[in-house]
Amino acid sequence: MSGAVYYPHLNRPEAYLIVVSYGLSGDLVVQRLLNGADGVLMRGENGDTLGALSDSWHEAASVAPAAEGFMWLNRLGWALADSFVETVLTPDPTQPPLVLGFREIRWPENPVAFRQRLDFIAGFFPGARFVFHTRNPADVAQIGWWAEQDADQVIAQLEARDSLFAAYLRDHPDRGIRLHFDDYRQDPEALRPLYDLAGAPFDPERVAQDLAAALEGVE
Amino acid sequence: MSRFAQPSGHPSPLFFIGHDGVDTSPLADLPGLFLRDGRDRMIAALSAACHQLEETGPLAGLRAAGQPTTPAQPWFGAERTDPERLRARLASLIHAHVIDPPPGTRRPALLSRQIFWTWEECRAATELMMQSHAEARLVLLCPETKPASALFSERRDWSVDAAHRAIATMQSYAKPLRKQFGARCLIWQMPGHVATPDAGLRQTLMAES
Numbered sequence: 001m002s003g004a005v006y007y008p009h010l011n012r013p014e015a016y017l018i019v020v021s022y023g024l025s026g027d028l029v030v031q032r033l034l035n036g037a038d039g040v041l042m043r044g045e046n047g048d049t050l051g052a053l054s055d056s057w058h059e060a061a062s063v064a065p066a067a068e069g070f071m072w073l074n075r076l077g078w079a080l081a082d083s084f085v086e087t088v089l090t091p092d093p094t095q096p097p098l099v100l101g102f103r104e105i106r107w108p109e110n111p112v113a114f115r116q117r118l119d120f121i122a123g124f125f126p127g128a129r130f131v132f133h134t135r136n137p138a139d140v141a142q143i144g145w146w147a148e149q150d151a152d153q154v155i156a157q158l159e160a161r162d163s164l165f166a167a168y169l170r171d172h173p174d175r176g177i178r179l180h181f182d183d184y185r186q187d188p189e190a191l192r193p194l195y196d197l198a199g200a201p202f203d204p205e206r207v208a209q210d211l212a213a214a215l216e217g218v219e
Numbered sequence: 220m221s222r223f224a225q226p227s228g229h230p231s232p233l234f235f236i237g238h239d240g241v242d243t244s245p246l247a248d249l250p251g252l253f254l255r256d257g258r259d260r261m262i263a264a265l266s267a268a269c270h271q272l273e274e275t276g277p278l279a280g281l282r283a284a285g286q287p288t289t290p291a292q293p294w295f296g297a298e299r300t301d302p303e304r305l306r307a308r309l310a311s312l313i314h315a316h317v318i319d320p321p322p323g324t325r326r327p328a329l330l331s332r333q334i335f336w337t338w339e340e341c342r343a344a345t346e347l348m349m350q351s352h353a354e355a356r357l358v359l360l361c362p363e364t365k366p367a368s369a370l371f372s373e374r375r376d377w378s379v380d381a382a383h384r385a386i387a388t389m390q391s392y393a394k395p396l397r398k399q400f401g402a403r404c405l406i407w408q409m410p411g412h413v414a415t416p417d418a419g420l421r422q423t424l425m426a427e428s
Contacts (some may be wrong), residue, residue, distance in 0.1 A: 008247035011422040013369060028291070028293055031290060031293075031295065032290050032291050035290035035295070036290070042290070042295075043295055043296040044288070044292060044293050044294045044295035044296060044297065045277075045293055045294055046271075046272070046275075046278070046294075046300070047271045047272065047275030047277075047278050048271055049268050049272045049275075049305075050272040051266075052264050052265070052270075052271055053264070053265070053268045053269075055264040055267070056261045056262075056264035056265045056268065057257075057259040059263075059264055060258070060261045060263040060316075062260075062319075063257040063258065063260075063261070065313075072316070073247045075316065076312070078317060079312050080312070080313070083305060083308040083309060083312065084305075086294075086301075086304065086308065087272070087300060087301045087302070087304045087305035088272065088300050088305070089296065090296060090299040090300065090301065102296075103293075171390075201317070214291075
């Protein structure tokens with residue numbers, strides 16, 4: 001994209017990383033770990049603000065006359081993404097990160113809407129990659145607000161989310177990775193693909209220490 | 220910084236707020252008008268984005284607290300988020316991309332059919348639209364209820380009674396919108412716009428910006 005002049009906030013980082021998950025999956029651990037990696041700034045949740053911006057683009061795409069076409073929609077998408085980076089992710093402009101991102105747990109359950117949301121991000125955030133963070137649904141169902149609901153329903157709901165994540169990765173294997181909480185809790189080496197995706201060095205000793213510290217907050 | 224995305228000097232837009240019971244053919248007679256239609260859902264989504272950032276509890280609370288968050292917190296960075304700036308950016312985007320007047324346009328205009336907005340949705344969406352230009356004008360299209368209900372019923376395949384109720388709800392927003400935007404908001408009692416004695420409305424509609 002040659003829009004650095006027009007979309008300066010969007011184009012300052014080299015790449016974007018988005019953690020896609022659901023509540024209490026341990027995804028906060030990933031947020032902490034990534035913020036400890038060199039050159040990475042990983043923001044927290046934003047109340048699905050980006051979701052509404054993505055919806056606006058898809059609504060525009062559905063009514064845009066052919067005459068306005070492809071470039072009009074591209075400029076709109078970049079402008080929306082640039083607005084989001086400037087006002088929600090708010091990296092320090094004097095020390096921009098190489099990799100910028102956020103973690104979000106509010107994603108559409110509808111498969112079409114879910115794909116549209118991620119496709120918008122992949123289309124308009126340079127170098128966007130996703131980390132689909134999962135955890136054994138039966139374990140999640142016993143935690144926090146999930147434990148107040150019917151366990152079978154919670155498990156079914158979380159399995160449906162996992163299926164959405166898997167289906168997206170199956171169709172777009174180059175757009176991200178699946179990261180499973182139970183894997184890296186057992187073996188920090190399972191985090192290596194996360195660091196590779198972020199372009200950050202993987203120092204096993206340091207990662208193990210950071211992981212232990214981060215896990216204290218969620219276990 | 221002005222709260223408006225576009226100050227005076229650029230072609231000022233007209234935002235028509237109507238519904239499916241409005242016969243919009245009189246708009247075609249207005250001089251120099253470049254009218255876009257069907258952008259309601261897009262604007263509603265932009266307005267929703269502002270609402271999400273402004274109102275989502277933890278974000279608003281952490282901004283109000285003004286304390287720096289840490290990477291260990293779920294809403295890390297919340298205190299740095301800037302809803303006012305997002306609103307200004309999106310208002311600007313409405314002018315540049317939604318109204319998107321082609322070069323030489325004398326009077327860009329947008330027609331909204333409200334898509335069954337609640338009052339709050341209508342208020343928020345119109346506020347965002349009106350922030351796009353300092354001299355934007357809101358024109359509320361208020362046709363006579365009986366023919367409007369028949370037209371609405373035909374277009375939506377609803378019963379006339381249901382159409383009548385929907386129209387009554389949507390037209391009930393006229394008064395609070397007028398109150399909110401004052402002289403920037405005009406009511407067009409249709410039909411008979413330019414023949415009405417309302418000089419302000421006539422001047423606004425016939426002006427070529």
